[in-house]
Amino acid sequence: ALxxxxxxxxxxxxxxxEGRADIIIDFTRYWHGDNLPFDGPGGILAHAFFPKTHREGDVHFDYDETWTIGNDLGTDLLQVAAHEFGHVLGLQHSSVAKSLMSPFYTFRYPLSLSEDDRQGIQHLYGGRRPTPTPALDYYHPEIETNEIGNLEPDACDVDFDAISTIRGELFFFKSQYVWRLRGGKLQSGYPALALRHWKGVPD
Structure with a gap:
């Protein structure tokens, strides 16, 4: 979403x-300490705090929503997260109907920015700088091998793509796989393909 x-x-x-983070993400319910309570399923989906405010960088998602990824069977987490991250970066709501920063959630797939979104974020942070062209003095040819790597990620490699607590269970995401822990124990059948639980999750 970022x-x-x-x-x-x-x-x-x-x-x-560990240490300081500029953006802190939390799934929470009802009253949760910021005077902006959630209301259960439907209604308020999430909220975020703008730069230079007392809780700048905090993003809260309503735990009670039915979150999905890439489909309209619930509320698309990627789309809502990208919208809230826009607020954390300093963007207000947009009056452009098909803008990601529109104040009203409407499922759109694939996730993309409107021209209004792009202009808004580039007004605050500038455009993408071109990637410098590498010097040609050091040429290292690519070497092809016939080795086939292990497709299932190694659980001992703690560099996960995402970690989330959903309804009291801990989910770890890496590549196309998800690990599911309850009470600190890996559940039977895991790791499993993330598509098993979230239809439309990217490969």
Whole structure:
């Protein structure tokens, strides 16, 4: 969801597991300490805090929504997250109906920015800088091999793509796979393809 913004600017986003983070994501319910309570399924989906406010960088999602990825069987998490990240980066709501920053959720797939979204974020952060052309002094030819790598990610490699708590269970996402833990124990049948639970999740 952050990539839609980094694709059109020179912003970069790096996940951190400890220390200070500029953006903090939380799934929570009803009253949760910021005077902006959630209301259960439907209604308010999420909210975020603008730069230079007392909770800048915080993004809260309503735990009670039916979150999906890439389909209209519930509320698309990627689309809502990208919208809320726009607020965290400083964008207000847009009056352009098909804008990602429109105040009203309407499922759209694939996730993309409107021209209004692009102009807004580039007004704040500038456009994407061209990638410098590498020097040709050091040419390293690519070597092809016939080795086939292990397609299932290694659970001991703790560099996950995403981690989320959903209805009391902990989910770890890496590549096309998901690990599901309940009470600190890996559930039977995991790791499994993420498509098993989230139809339309990208390969």
């Amino acid at each position: 990539q839609v913004w980094s694709d059109v600017t020179s912003l970069t986003f790096t996940e951190v597991n």
